[in-house]
Amino acid sequence: MKFSILRQSGFLIALVFWVSFSEAQTVPTPKSHFGFDIGDEYMLANFSQAEAYFKKVDEASDRVKLVEIGKTEFGRSQPMMIITAPKNFSQLDRYKEISQKLGRAEISESEAKALVKEGKPVVWIDGGLHANEVVGAQQVIETLYQLASRNDEETLKILDEVIILLVHVNPDGMEIMSDWYMSNPDKTKRNQNIPVLYQKYVGHDNNRDFYMNNMSESSNISLQQYVEWLPQIVYNHHQAGPAGTVVAGPPYRDPFNHVFDPLIITSLDAVGAAMINRLHVEDKPGYTRLDGSVFSTWWNGGLRTTPYYHNMIGILTEIVGSPSPYSIPLVPDRLIPNNGNPFPVTPGPWPFRRSIDYSVSLNYAILNHAVRHGDELLYNFYKMGRNSIERGNTDTWTRFPKYAQAIQDEFDAAQKKKEADDEDAAYFGFRSGLPIQFYDSVYKDPSLRDPRGYILPADQADFPTAIKFLNALIKSGVVVHRATADFMVNGKSYPKGSYIVKTAQAFRPHVLDMFEPQDHPNDFLYPGGPPIRPYDAAGWTLAYQMGVQADRIMEGFEGPFERIAYGQLLAPEPASVPSASGYLLDARVNDSFLAVNDLLKAKVKVYRTSTASNGLPAGSFYIPGSGKKALETVSKSYGVKPVGVQGQPSGSKEVKPSRIGLFDMYGGSMPSGWVRWMMEQFHFDYKQVFAQEIDGGNLNSKYDVILFIGPGMPGGGGGYGGGSQPKKEDIPAEYHNMLGRLTVDKSIPQLKSYLENGGQIITVGAATSLANHLNLPVSNALVEIVEGKERSLTGDKYYIPGSVLEMHVDNSATANYGMGATANVLFNNNPVFKLSPDAALKGVKPLAWFGTEPPLKSGWAWGQQYLKNGVTAFEAQVGKGKLYAFSPEITFRAQSHGTFKMLFNGLYK
Known part of the structure; x- marks a missing residue:
């Protein structure tokens, strides 16, 4: 607009206020753009519509700046809205710099306190990661509108005092899911049963990629969180709340990981209190916490869990809600108020809009907390980073469960050596604790200290894979150094070009977690009872999975080291080709x-x-x-x-290149999807194969090798794709070929014929059950004899959730070319085999097996003794062809580079 010059200063001030207020009021409403209110029944916005709305709000509001943080795997723009008061945008780079300096903690206490006074807390709020959890993406739209348009005192205070990063974390998934849901003209028949994964390769596992950062979206997000903005709070929206509740949130159940700062746990308590209190004040029941849900703070790798290892407060909520009619079910136990569920919700119909309102309330609760405790959030962020640096510079012992057990074992051994009288027993008993020397025997043992750093020698066999490992760390904001000349540490020489990762850095918890083993506590429902399943994995040490050589250095060390700039990815040194024949x-x-x-x-x-x-x-x-x-x-x-x-x-x-078929199924298989991505990264050509094609036979004319990764084999388990499938006439023709399942009657005979005629099949994980269908001389090793009958081991005797185990490898076999004599592998209650005495005569040969020692390297393994000499991989001659069976997760989430060769070796003619 063009304004005339006004001489009355009072009128000018009023006009400026009116213009500011008017601008806020001109933000387009969601209904004016989408044609419906966010949260209306049977309605979902897709990403194309949402992106257009984001641009409109960016244009209309001086509170919002829309930026692209990268491209998705399908090439869409991944948006982040920076939201704050208009006056703050002129200092935005300064506020980012302050957050970086406090988070990296490479400044003095006095400098930090000055920056705390100058800075503003940064809060990350996202939605849409799991696209079938539709509340998350839709609430991003509503939250943007409310923050851009509201002029109440609380909103204006939030905008003044906080930098908000509002991020859409899975644009591709929102487009796929919403388009599918809205495609049915009969709204009562709309559903979310999409035929493909809602992320190009990995679907739900997109929230399992945040220390590896394989996917483009993960890398985009990690760059903003750990290199660019370093937010103090990261809020990740999900679904669905436990049955009989509305929403699960912090604080979470035990165990929490031993390597991160205790301020993380108490900060989660504080933020969680703000969230549940706000809902209660607004008469919104149904929030559950602690043991009211399955979520813990143990595992690293999720969008809200990896922040813990970076001194950030990671918040997860899981809320109910659907655009199609939904009701809170009646669960009698959930009707009783308790510490985990203090304000129970009444069962009954639950409108979609109510979930949107809850989500916005929870966003406001966190933002209001950031306003009231901004200086505390900023200083504690610095303090945790500083603590990490100091721990990395001094002798430090992480308090692992195994060390507490070692103290108890040493005390028990000492007691057996003496015949204690009653007075001694009282002294040594539980009430007064153990003598301090037993503490000192562990926590003053220099061999049990945390390392001061790690050296990755440039002359290790697979240095390019070590570079990939380092890039995963760099994407997570870890400081890495490179040797500019040969050097020596502790009497060992290292070549120029080696890399160094020291633990004296702010993100030390993440460094330790990537190099050191996880020590998950024994966790049972009650003594002698069933195990409590960890949320995701119990152990995952990335250096182990990738087969990287990293020397642990226990004393402080220096050398000719240059620091790699934050976020600067490494590339292998180009190799020269000598003259030769x-x-x-x-x-x-x-x-x-x-x-x-x-x-x-x-x-x-x-x-x-x-x-x-x-x-x-x-x-x-x-x-x-x-x-x-x-x-x-x-x-x-x-x-x-x-x-x-x-x-x-x-x-x-x-x-020569093989004609490779990769089995998949309607709805998509995540393990198969990870392998799709791997094949493309390593330039293997492949074609997806579905059950109908298997059943149609004539496989030898089309494929030299067929891969079955994880689920889908009859009787194999492994999850995924087990639900009902639609009728052919109810879905577009382009998905018809995906329908169907592998069956014993139709599919197994065709696979057997394929093998007998010279084909090759590689099975991984649950798919190894194919061996049973082929009547090969292999059986389940995890059994016991009860009353003369063989019975599978029960969970109170044997249980190994996702953990890293060591197995022996026959590296003379062609299937294991390039492998060492042992390999670390991700194992998740996978099958373990026993070969019959005549197996060799029948063409079955072991490729890998557990030895006589406990194989656990990282995580939790209850009943390891049952693994003794168990076979983990074998090859079997079937007619003219071969079956390869790999029980462990040799392709686990495209992280286990140390065992990739076990797959790759079988992909050539």
């Missing part, structure tokens, strides 16, 4: 497979050796000198180092 690529290097696939596509001949040659193991790849030009390209791109040789090793055989 031929070349070898190391079978131990995962990226050798990537290079080989590029060479094969360039029509270069490639061979595999059958014996060790020129210092490289059997299974290494030979490339004739004629392929040098193409080899130079891949060596430069991937850092694989060719070894020049003077001739083709004897016994080497030419390899």
